[in-house]
Amino acid sequence: MFDEGYDIVVVGAGHAGCEAAHASARIGLSTALYTMNADLIAQMSCNPAIGGIAKGHLVREIDALGGIMGLAADEAGIQFRLLNTSRGPAVWSPRAQADKAGYRYVMRRLLERTPNLFIKQAEVIEILFENNRVVGIELLDGRRVSAQAVVLTTGTFLNGLIHIGEKRFTAGRNGEPASVALGNSVRNLGFEWGRLKTGTPPRLDRRTIDFSTFEEQQGDSQPTPFSFRTVQPLLNRIACYITYTDERIHNVIRNNMHRSPLYSGHIQGVGPRYCPSIEDKVVKFRDKDRHQIVLEPEGVDTHEIYVNGLSTSLPIDVQREILSGMKGLESAQMVRPGYAIEYDFVQPTELQASLETKKAAGLFFAGQINGTTGYEEAAAQGLMAGINASLKVKKQPPLLLDRADAYIGIMVDDLVTKGTNEPYRMFTSRAEFRLNLRIDNADQRLTPIGRRVGLVNDDHWQVFIDRSGRIQRLRERIETTRVDTMHNYFISRGIDFRERPSFVALLRRPDVQLEGLIAEGVIETEQVRREDIIALETSIKYEGYLRQQVREVEKLRRAESKRIPPDFDYASMPGLSREIVEKLTRIRPQSIAQASRIPGITPASISILLFHLEMQRQRRETENVT
């Protein structure tokens, strides 16, 4: 019946698939990772960068749980910047330009060195079921492969359709075939599905660009790694270049708008509002007279340059006209044109919080198939799907992170509770407990969890123990050290003390920075990372705000602990409107807290729900007694 068999099959070797396969193999389950092209594992389809605001948080969290994206990005990174440092450390986020070829290479090596993991090149055309339970997959070459769980990470390949001006053709990425057979079989599974759209800009040949008028953007002098485990020095090997469009360019775009498939009605899929095409920007922000463009090298061994900000589906001749009108790009040669791509996604309300589908046991989805966008969002879901598929096979309860645990928990909760109508991207503003979800404490929040599920190996665990110790000792040092008020640091700054303060009291002053105190020897410490110092200081300076947040977290956890049985019969409850019963039945929230987050659910219906839950619980207790 089956030609081969694995515990877990992962379909697709993009950023979601790599994390999923690595996680399940690392946990100890035999895992097959299927890709249509084994040379393009972990391909960065769009911009040559990992991380960014909120996305950098996701990468840190993936790393803290035992995932590999952070390690790969550190190794393949060619320019590192910590973003948002003018604000508090809760919203600092690392970003790195990556060498695209290098990233593929590093990721493939990491996968190949993972025991139990087998890379397979083949096209998957169908998922096989028995009694609503996944049993395996079928390949285009006719082989059938058994699996107890299947993780589907199809990216833009599922019925992918590329648009460049008036031209349309099926493709998964430009130059690669789409998954049409698998796409059609997924459409027939009975899930609520739809179309989304994303776009990518043209790539240029570095030798044909005049960089002289551009503003240069360099990496940080002290690069911040994504991974707590990275020990090798990080190197800034390239610069990026900033320039702007102008009104003349906007006019070229306006004059050709009728040739854009976005505006001619050929594209039905919804695109991301925060990553609009240049034609969208020109139409929707009419009075903005310039738009920022960043030229980002695709690697150190290539001339190819990514034109960030110029994502477009306009015809190639218009793309050329736009470029030739831009200072410095007048004679730029295009390596690849920009294009838009539409693809199938499944409404993520079809999923449980474990990322397993509600309708088919053993089938997990991760990445763009769930309506998200971004490498980091995909990788984070891949990791969770890989962990939960493994736990499912091992007959253990799933790992569910809540909104106070991690950005990953927020993303999954948003997706499965609210669904999405546009490609979903992570933002720090989605995090109601943002102050606690910092990059500097990702390991404190998540590494013990990763250890528990078997993903954090001994070496990684030791790194965690060592770092925790360093921070703890720094804290103790601060709490027990007496301040030398006659130190030159204070005298030179004219800081006068009426009485000798504790270090904690000293740090509460807005004009005193711990980093400076350490640098100038007011307090002696062992070597600690800059972000650890500042995180510790922040926890002292803004203690009140953090406490406010902790109280809110407690409220959330109480509401999360009010569980709703999966078979709860909403229709039989008096007082709920039909619309609300329909919503609750479709989403099947796990807790009162989740129910409260479903759009359109009123406070009164939450009270009614709570009331009935209590009554039902008491009835059960009474029945059990008698």
Added chain:
Amino acid sequence: MREGLHKIVPTDDTIIAISTPPGHSGIGIIRISGPGAVPINQRFFKARGPLTELSPRVAVVGKWSDIAGEDIDQVVVTFFRKPSSYTGEDVIEISAHGNPFSMNRIVETVCSAGARVANPGEFTLRAVVHGKLDLLQAEAVREFVDAQTDLQARTALRQLEGSVSKRVEPVKQKLVEIIAHLEAGIDFAEDDVDVPSNASAARDIHSIEGMLDSLQRTFGYGKILAKGLKLVILGKPNVGKSSLFNRLVAADRAIVTEVPGTTRDVLTETISIDGVPVRFADTAGMHETADPVERIGVTRSLETLVDSDFGLVVLDGSSPLDASDWTVLGKASRIPHLIVINKTDLPQSIELDGLNGSRRVPVSAKTGHGFDELQESLRAFVVAQKSDLVDDSILTSARQFDTVTKILQSLGRARESLESQVPHEMVLLDLYDALAATGDLTGEVVTEDILSKIFSTFCIGK
């Protein structure tokens, strides 16, 4: 985003409700349930007999006071110890006189000590949560569901009528705008977006505070109970405003001299008339002046006037009306006022023809002549204001007032944080609290508004 949690009614705090139907009645019953019930009782209830521990199920006669320690009403208090109460929590039952005004003052006092006004059916919900209603479950379900449905209907109605909701909407919009700008600065620091300076964000918040302040003053209930009535004393220099003020508040606060124009600032003093705090504002005389210091005082007088509920126009009975007097009378016509003719101890040469129909009271601030009548007139005015409150919207009004107060507190904290350069992600905590609370007033729950606002305001995405 912060949707969700605030839809869940907590079941572990202290709630209060008036259990008897609205309007005047012989006896009104107020119930407090939750962990704060006993401490609150201890703080505000003074038993008539010797102070002893509360005994469960024993009715005790005494007085209920407000925060200032002033008695509100004579009441009978009965304590039900948990779990032997209706809700299964500690319950204090207060039987008061069925006067809506004093009952609401009791509610307000208790709320200021940390309790909150209960939602419909909430006592029943707690009874269920604490396993108290097993025998009466069927009935309880019906009652509870009715109460919730009623709540929904009324929220919907309120939205339709939209009185408060309509006025809060611009506040909410403005707040969403401020939050969106601060959030855009955080989430799209890499993009080409303009982030407002701390000073301009603080200014925007200040303008919202102004909008809410005036909204708050329109709530009859809140206006009178929490803020009290504002009474302004007006008149040209040296007609004896300060002497009148001093005699009325029976304290020596204003400087009184024979030189006109010594009261350059606005002095205030609060007294209680019929249980209502009345804040007197004494003002600098209103007349054209070149003295810059005095001019500031005069400008303030005008501001105070616009802000007041009621005025006393003071005229000097010993001299004829002049242009300054008419100016004052003209300005005073914007608000209800009494005309006080001072200096009856001197020969009278004022001619009263041409004065408007406002009530006139002749007094002598020097001798105290006529002050009984003046005080009686003030009392009549206060009572007239109170009578507006005796309807069943009073509790809604109390809840709204509380909510606006909370929003104002959050906004104040956020503004101060901005002014002291606290990072925006922390300032936003208070702004989100304020935004969530506006949902309580508009009856709608804020969801993805912020991101949508960001995307419609800024061109995001390189």
